[in-house]
Amino acid sequence: MEEFTNLNWSWKNQQSTSNLYQTNFSDNENDIFFCHINEIDPIHLLDNYGRNNSCTETTIKDPRTGKEITKEIIYHTTFKGKLYNFSQKSSMNSNEHQSCLNAVLKLKDNPVNLSLSDRQDIRLYERLKQTRIKEKSEFLLFVEGEFYRRNINKCYDLRPELDKFVTKWWQHSIDDRLKLNDNYYVLQSAVPIATESIGDDKLRIQFEKTIAKSGIVLVVDRTKYTEPTHLSCSFLEHFFPHDSVDFVDPPEELSVDIVISLKTLTFLLASVKNKSIDWDLTFSMKQDGNQQVIVFDEVLPPKTLECLEKNRRAYKYALTALTATRDTVFCFEKNDFVERPPQLDDPPSGTCEPPPTYKLCGFDDYLKKFSSHIELPTNKRSADTNHIQRLWNIQRNGVNCCRLLIHNRQDFCEKQNDGSVKFINLSPKIEYQYDFGAEQMTLSELIKEWCELRFGPDTVTDRARIEIKSGSVLDTKEIKLADVEHDLERLYKVKMESLMESVLNLLNIFKRFPVNDYLLRHEAKHCEQAMVYVKSNESRSSKNIIQVADIYKSKCDPKPILWNPIDDTVCTTVHKLSSVMPCAFPHWGWKTHFQPNDREKVLKRAERKTKAKLDAATERTALFKKIQKSRRVKRKRQERLEKKRKIKATKLPLEGECIDPIDLFDEQGNVHLFTLSQQDLSKDNDQISTEDINQPVDALCYETYCRDAAILSESD
Numbered sequence: 001m002e003e004f005t006n007l008n009w010s011w012k013n014q015q016s017t018s019n020l021y022q023t024n025f026s027d028n029e030n031d032i033f034f035c036h037i038n039e040i041d042p043i044h045l046l047d048n049y050g051r052n053n054s055c056t057e058t059t060i061k062d063p064r065t066g067k068e069i070t071k072e073i074i075y076h077t078t079f080k081g082k083l084y085n086f087s088q089k090s091s092m093n094s095n096e097h098q099s100c101l102n103a104v105l106k107l108k109d110n111p112v113n114l115s116l117s118d119r120q121d122i123r124l125y126e127r128l129k130q131t132r133i134k135e136k137s138e139f140l141l142f143v144e145g146e147f148y149r150r151n152i153n154k155c156y157d158l159r160p161e162l163d164k165f166v167t168k169w170w171q172h173s174i175d176d177r178l179k180l181n182d183n184y185y186v187l188q189s190a191v192p193i194a195t196e197s198i199g200d201d202k203l204r205i206q207f208e209k210t211i212a213k214s215g216i217v218l219v220v221d222r223t224k225y226t227e228p229t230h231l232s233c234s235f236l237e238h239f240f241p242h243d244s245v246d247f248v249d250p251p252e253e254l255s256v257d258i259v260i261s262l263k264t265l266t267f268l269l270a271s272v273k274n275k276s277i278d279w280d281l282t283f284s285m286k287q288d289g290n291q292q293v294i295v296f297d298e299v300l301p302p303k304t305l306e307c308l309e310k311n312r313r314a315y316k317y318a319l320t321a322l323t324a325t326r327d328t329v330f331c332f333e334k335n336d337f338v339e340r341p342p343q344l345d346d347p348p349s350g351t352c353e354p355p356p357t358y359k360l361c362g363f364d365d366y367l368k369k370f371s372s373h374i375e376l377p378t379n380k381r382s383a384d385t386n387h388i389q390r391l392w393n394i395q396r397n398g399v400n401c402c403r404l405l406i407h408n409r410q411d412f413c414e415k416q417n418d419g420s421v422k423f424i425n426l427s428p429k430i431e432y433q434y435d436f437g438a439e440q441m442t443l444s445e446l447i448k449e450w451c452e453l454r455f456g457p458d459t460v461t462d463r464a465r466i467e468i469k470s471g472s473v474l475d476t477k478e479i480k481l482a483d484v485e486h487d488l489e490r491l492y493k494v495k496m497e498s499l500m501e502s503v504l505n506l507l508n509i510f511k512r513f514p515v516n517d518y519l520l521r522h523e524a525k526h527c528e529q530a531m532v533y534v535k536s537n538e539s540r541s542s543k544n545i546i547q548v549a550d551i552y553k554s555k556c557d558p559k560p561i562l563w564n565p566i567d568d569t570v571c572t573t574v575h576k577l578s579s580v581m582p583c584a585f586p587h588w589g590w591k592t593h594f595q596p597n598d599r600e601k602v603l604k605r606a607e608r609k610t611k612a613k614l615d616a617a618t619e620r621t622a623l624f625k626k627i628q629k630s631r632r633v634k635r636k637r638q639e640r641l642e643k644k645r646k647i648k649a650t651k652l653p654l655e656g657e658c659i660d661p662i663d664l665f666d667e668q669g670n671v672h673l674f675t676l677s678q679q680d681l682s683k684d685n686d687q688i689s690t691e692d693i694n695q696p697v698d699a700l701c702y703e704t705y706c707r708d709a710a711i712l713s714e715s716d
Contacts, residue, residue, distance in 0.1 A: 083578045083586060084435040088142070090585040091135060092128065099124045100132070100581040104571055108483075132568075136583040140565055143436045147563045156307045156432065156561060159471070162314035166305070169313070173301045178549050181282060185519040185533035187544040193522060193530050194272045195505040203497045203504075204395040207457050211254070211405065213332035215386030216340075218324040220412040220424055225323060225464060225473040254391065255403060256288075258507060260296040262408040265503070266451045267299050270444045272502045273494065275527050276559075277444075278303065280551055281520045285513050294510050300548065303556045308430070315428045315466050319473075320411065330413045330421055332386060337415060386410050390455065394504065401504060406455050412462070423459040425452045431474060434467045437582050438474075438570035446488050450496055453481040465572070474572055490569075519548070 090097065103125035106118045114122075125132075158166070267279050280300040286293045302309070331338045392404040412424040427449055431439055441449075449461050461479040466472070488494045517535035536545060568583035580586045 082435065083574050083580060084146075086142075086585050088138075088585045090580075090587045091131060092581075092584065092587065094579065094587045096124065096128065097581050097584065097587050098579050100128065100584075101571060101575060101579065104569060104581060107569070132581075132584070135585065136568055139583050139585060143433065143566060144563050146436075147433065156311070156468070158307070158311055158314055162318060163310070165317065166310050166314045170301060170305050174552060177300055178552075181548050183517060184536045184538065184545055184547055185517075186536040186538070186542075187531060188518075188534040189532045190526075190529045191506065191509050191520075191532055192528055193268075193506060194275070194502050194528060201396050201501060202398075203500055204398075205454065205500070206393045206395065208391040208393050208403075211389040211391055213386070213388050216329040216331050216338075217386050217410045217413040217423070218320065219328050219330060219337070220323050220414055220462075221325050222323070222414070222462075222476065225319070225476055254405070255291070256293055256391070256405045257291070257402040257511070258294045258296070259405045259407075260294075261298055262406055262451055262455055264296050264299050265406065265455075266448050268503050268506070269451065269496075269499045270447045271522060272499050273443055273447075273492075276524045278523050278556070280522075280548075282518070282548070283510070283520065284517045285510075285515045287515050292511065292515065294507065300551065303552055303554065304558065306559060307561070311430050311468065312428055315430060315471070316426055318471075319426060319428060319464060319466075324412070328415075330415075332388075337421075390457075392455065394500075396501075396504070402507065408452075408456065410456075410459070423456065425449070425456065425459055425461040427452075427461050427463045427479070429463055429465045431465050431467050432564075433566065434469075434474065434572070434574065437566040437568075437575065438465060438572050439564045440491055440567045441487055442564065443488075443492050443494070446484055446492075447496075447499075449479060450481070450484045450488065453479075453484060454496070491567075519546075521551075 092100070099121040102118065103121040106114060106122065107125075109118075264281060267277075267281070271277050271279065279302075281296065282300070283294060283296040286295055325340075327340055328337050329340045330336070386409055387407060388410060389405060389407045392406060394401045394404065410423050411426040414422045414424055416422055427445070429439070429441065429445070433439060449463075453459060453461055461484075462476055463479045464476045465474040467474055485496065488496065519533040519535075520530050521533065522530040533546065538545065566583055568581075571582060575582055578586060
C-alpha cells in the first residue's frame with residue numbers, strides 16, 4: 001500500500017510540453033506519466049528500454065488483438081535547431097523569400113521537369129540578383145563578426161568519447177610508421193610542387209581495368225543516419241581495430257610507372273593550391289626490368305591533429321559504425337552479399353565510458369607503471385577491411401604520359417532492387433554555424449571528394465552534414481562528379497585538370513631520380529618547394545641527416561581557426577522551416593532595410609525630427625542669452641551703487657571731528673545734505689538704497705554748524 005509514495009510525476013517538471021514529448025521515454029518505473037505511456041503502448045517501452053544496446057528486429061504481441069507485431073527500429077534525424085535571432089529585416093518580403101527558396105532547390109533540376117510555378121520562381125530569382133548580392137554581403141559580414149565573438153575553441157571541441165578514440169588511432173598510426181621505418185635520410189635537393197605547363201595541354205584520364213579486389217564492404221542502411229554521439233571508445237575500437245600499414249608492390253606482368261594510394265594523391269593535389277599544409281611522404285625508386293617504377297607509401301600522420309580534421313575523422317568512424325547493417329556484407333572474393341563474420345555480432349555497449357578517477361603518485365612510480373601498461377599497436381586486420389587496385393592511363397595531348405596503379409578502400413555499398421551493388425563514399429561535413437546556414441565546402445574537402453569519385457568509376461558520395469553540438473545529421477545528399485566539379489569552379493575557380501598537370505610535372509621530375517629510398521617534406525615556410533631527402537647509411541653526424549622520428553619531435557604551433565563562409569546554394573532544414581532563403585536576413589524583425597516607396601516617408605520623418613531638435617536648441621540659446629543679459633544689468637547696477645556709496649563715505653565726518661564749513665556749501669551757496677549717519681558708516685559691505693538717500697538725517701551737528709558759521713562771520 002505504500003508503493004504509491006515512491007512514485008513521482010515528471011509532468012510537473014518545469015519544461016515545455018513539446019520538450020517533454022520529444023525527449024526519450026524514461027526507463028524509470030516509478031514515474032506516473034511514463035508508466036501510463038508504456039502501459040498503453042508497449043512499443044515505446046521496447047524502443048527505449050536498453051536503447052544503448054544494439055538495435056535488432058523485435059517481435060511483440062499487441063495487447064488489443066493478441067497478434068504478433070514486427071517492429072523495425074528506424075533511425076531518423078532529431079534536429080531541433082532554429083534560425084539565428086536576427087535584429088535586421090530583409091529587403092525582400094515573405095513571398096519573394098519563398099519563391100527564391102524554391103528556385104534554389106530547383107536550379108539543378110532538369111528544365112523539362114519544371115512546372116510553370118517553378119519557372120516563375122526561377123525568373124524572379126534572377127530578377128532579384130542585385131538585391132540578393134547586396135544583402136548577401138551584409139549577411140556574411142554580420143555572420144563573420146558573430147563567429148569571432150563566440151567562444152571558438154569551445155564550439156570546436158569534440159565529445160570526450162570520440163576524442164579519445166581518434167587520439168588513440170593517431171598515436172597508433174604514428175607508432176606503426178616509426179616501427180616500420182627507422183632509416184636515416186640526408187638532405188639532397190628541393191623540387192617545386194606547383195609548376196605550370198607550357199602551352200595548352202589537354203589531359204585525359206582513362207580507366208583501364210581493376211587489378212585486384214579483396215576483403216568485404218559494409219552495407220549501409222541510409223535510414224539509420226542519426227545522432228552518432230552515443231558511442232564509447234571501446235565500441236569504436238571493436239569495429240575499427242588499428243590496421244598495419246600496407247605497402248603495395250606492382251605486379252610483375254604489368255607495365256606501371258607509378259604506384260600510389262588515393263590518400264597520397266589527394267595530398268599532392270591539395271598542396272598545389274593550399275601551400276600552408278605540412279606533409280611528409282616516403283617513396284622509393286625501384287627497377288622493374290628496363291623501366292623505373294615510383295612506389296609511394298602512405299602519407300605520414302600529421303605532427304599535430306588539428307581540431308577540424310579530428311572532428312571529421314571522428315564522425316566518419318561514428319557514422320560508419322552506426323549506419324552499417326549487422327547481418328550482411330559484400331564480399332569481393334565471392335562478388336556477392338554474404339553474412340557478416342560472427343566475431344562482430346556482439347559489440348560492446350555503446351554508452352559513454354565513466355569518467356576516470358585520479359590520484360597523486362610519484363614521478364618515478366608513474367613512469368614504471370606507464371612503461372609496464374603501455375599498449376603496443378596490433379597487426380591484426382579488421383574483418384571489415386577491403387582493398388582495391390585500379391590501373392589508370394593518363395594521356396597528354398593524345399600521347400601516353402604515365403600509367404598509375406592506384407589503391408584505395410571502399411567505405412560502403414548498397415544493394416539495389418535488381419540485386420546489383422552500388423558503392424558509396426562517406427563524406428562528413430561538420431556544421432559549426434548551423435543557425436546561419438550551411439557552410440561552404442573547403443578546397444581540401446572538395447579535392448578529396450573529386451579524387452574518390454574520379455578514381456572510383458562505379459561510386460557515388462554521400463555528403464552528410466552533421467551539427468557539431470548535438471551530433472545529429474542535418475541532411476544527407478548524394479553527390480556525383482559533376483556536382484563536385486561545379487562547386488570547385490563556382491567557389492574557388494579551380495579546374496582539376498590544371499592541378500593534375502602540376503602533379504604530373506612533379507612526378508616526371510621524380511622519374512629522373514636514381515634507384516633509392518627518399519623522403520619528401522613540405523613545410524609552410526618553404527611554400528613553393530618541397531625538400532628531398534635520400535636514404536643514407538651514415539649515422540647522425542650533421543643537421544641535414546634526420547629520421548622519421550625526428551619529425552614528431554619538433555614543435556608545431558596550432559593553426560588559428562578561420563571563418564568559413566555560408567553557402568547560398570544549399571537549403572538546410574532551418575531554411576525550409578523558416579521559409580527564408582540562404583544568405584539572407586529573415587523577413588521579420590526590426591526593419592533596417594527599406595523599400596523604395598518607404599524612403600520618402602522615412603526622409604520626411606527624419607526632417608521633422610531634425611527641425612524639432614533645431615527649434616529646441618534655438619529656444620534654449622535665446623533663454624540663456626536673456627538670463628546672461630539680466631545678470632549683467634544687475635551686476636552693473638550694483639557696481640554703480642557701490643561706487644556712489646564709497647564717494648559719499650569719504651565726505652562724512654567721523655564722531656568727534658569738525659567739518660570745514662566751506663565743505664558744507666556748494667558754489668551757489670546751497671547746503672550739502674549728507675544722507676548717511678555715522679552709525680551706518682561703521683557697517684561694512686552695506687549697500688545704498690534710494691530710500692536711504694531721501695531719508696532725513698538727525699546725525700548732523702547743528703550746533704557745530706552754527707558755531708563754525710559764527711566764527712567765520714566774525715573773522716570777516
